[in-house]
Amino acid sequence: xxxxxxxxxxxxxxxxxxxxxxxxxxxxxxxxxxxxxxxxxxxxxxxxxxxxxxxxxxxxxxxxxxxxxxxxxxxxxxxxxxxxxxxxxxxxxxxxxxxxxxxxxxxxxxxxxxxxxxxxxxxxxxxxxxxxxxxxxxxxxxxxxxxxxxxxxxxxxxxxxxxxxxxxxxxxxxxxxxxxxxxxxxxxxxxxxxxxxxxxxxxxxxxxxxxxxxxxxxxxxxx
Amino acid sequence: xxxxxxxxxxxxxxxxxxxxxxxxxxxxxxxxxxxxxxxxxxxxxxxxxxxxxxxxxxxxxxxxxxxxxxxxxxxxxxxxxxxxxxxxxxxxxxxxxxxxxxxxxxxxxxxxxxxxxxxxxxxxxxxxxxxxxxxxxxxxxxxxxxxxxxxxxxxxxxxxxxxxxxxxxxxxxxxxxxxxxxxxxxxxxxxxxxxxxxxxxxxxxxxxxxxxxxxxxxxxxxxxxxxxx
Numbered sequence: 001x002x003x004x005x006x007x008x009x010x011x012x013x014x015x016x017x018x019x020x021x022x023x024x025x026x027x028x029x030x031x032x033x034x035x036x037x038x039x040x041x042x043x044x045x046x047x048x049x050x051x052x053x054x055x056x057x058x059x060x061x062x063x064x065x066x067x068x069x070x071x072x073x074x075x076x077x078x079x080x081x082x083x084x085x086x087x088x089x090x091x092x093x094x095x096x097x098x099x100x101x102x103x104x105x106x107x108x109x110x111x112x113x114x115x116x117x118x119x120x121x122x123x124x125x126x127x128x129x130x131x132x133x134x135x136x137x138x139x140x141x142x143x144x145x146x147x148x149x150x151x152x153x154x155x156x157x158x159x160x161x162x163x164x165x166x167x168x169x170x171x172x173x174x175x176x177x178x179x180x181x182x183x184x185x186x187x188x189x190x191x192x193x194x195x196x197x198x199x200x201x202x203x204x205x206x207x208x209x210x211x212x213x214x215x216x217x218x219x220x221x222x223x
Numbered sequence: 224x225x226x227x228x229x230x231x232x233x234x235x236x237x238x239x240x241x242x243x244x245x246x247x248x249x250x251x252x253x254x255x256x257x258x259x260x261x262x263x264x265x266x267x268x269x270x271x272x273x274x275x276x277x278x279x280x281x282x283x284x285x286x287x288x289x290x291x292x293x294x295x296x297x298x299x300x301x302x303x304x305x306x307x308x309x310x311x312x313x314x315x316x317x318x319x320x321x322x323x324x325x326x327x328x329x330x331x332x333x334x335x336x337x338x339x340x341x342x343x344x345x346x347x348x349x350x351x352x353x354x355x356x357x358x359x360x361x362x363x364x365x366x367x368x369x370x371x372x373x374x375x376x377x378x379x380x381x382x383x384x385x386x387x388x389x390x391x392x393x394x395x396x397x398x399x400x401x402x403x404x405x406x407x408x409x410x411x412x413x414x415x416x417x418x419x420x421x422x423x424x425x426x427x428x429x430x431x432x433x434x435x436x437x438x439x440x441x442x443x444x445x446x447x448x449x450x451x452x
Contacts, residue, residue, distance in 0.1 A: 088301055
């Protein structure tokens, strides 16, 4: 990859782990959501194991939404976005790299935390692996789809809620196939690979459509 | 970038019939000007007359309702705004990164432009910081800089990536007298290298070769007066 892309990636990663960044906020929120569920549902271990994959996936979706509003907004507020539009680099690629850095900072920690949180939900080791794997391939799709919402709401001061409303419906297919792949690994009415491959393809589609749509929206946001 | 080669085309920024609407209101219409290599265009006029809008239009950040902007003699495969630096009111400085990290990022991220009739040279980030007198802050987080220092850091951006066109919106704001002189020196240096400057300002800038574009209200018209040219 060319050097400017690497530089952009490193910068975004640095910004999200330093003061004012949102790298750990998402994973803490994920932890909060998942630990609260057993208190609400009660000490029924079988029930927890059955709904466990869904809880983890919904928790991951909400945690991803939490950090998305700053994806482009921080850059717009201080004029960085204007300069990025003038930099002479393909904006679609810029968006893709920013999403990648954002996912590494906020999505990857969720994937890493998932096995630990699975223990809280009485999920057995095989299912634990399956859920982690589905989160690994599925959460990039959430970030990339979210980038569309983030770019559309970039000029709104309190765009976070609108962003969630825009993004959640688009994220439903990812949620469905993510949870059904994880369920398939536990109960096996269907083979694991079928929903899992669809989930992979959703991520790949999002990797194409997300940056193109977000770049288009950002070009108009300059005005 | 070799200045020894005689340029076939002189660098020329041509704006034709620029018309822009913002928020349903016409800001100006049919504004045309031509700016040649080694000249500065000073845009003057009252507040809210559209100076900043003009600069943002040239920077490709505001959409044209009509008209065109061309950079003759520039790189054909790049848009005019991709061969320009925009030095506006916002500093694009990230407080969490160090001063040097900020500058190194912009040097690598902005594509440099090399054209035959522009002899501007790339400056190393640390050297640029020294020139602007903030070399001692290089490893500090940029959040600790004062407004004037942030402005100077933002100005360093123009030095580390050579680009022939500088678009400067109120370049002297937040700068003290000494840095103002330094800014003028840099701008004159840029002009001497064959660069172009478009600047909106209220203060008199003692630039070497200047055209003045005065924006007036009512029938929004532009008067082109040429001085020392």
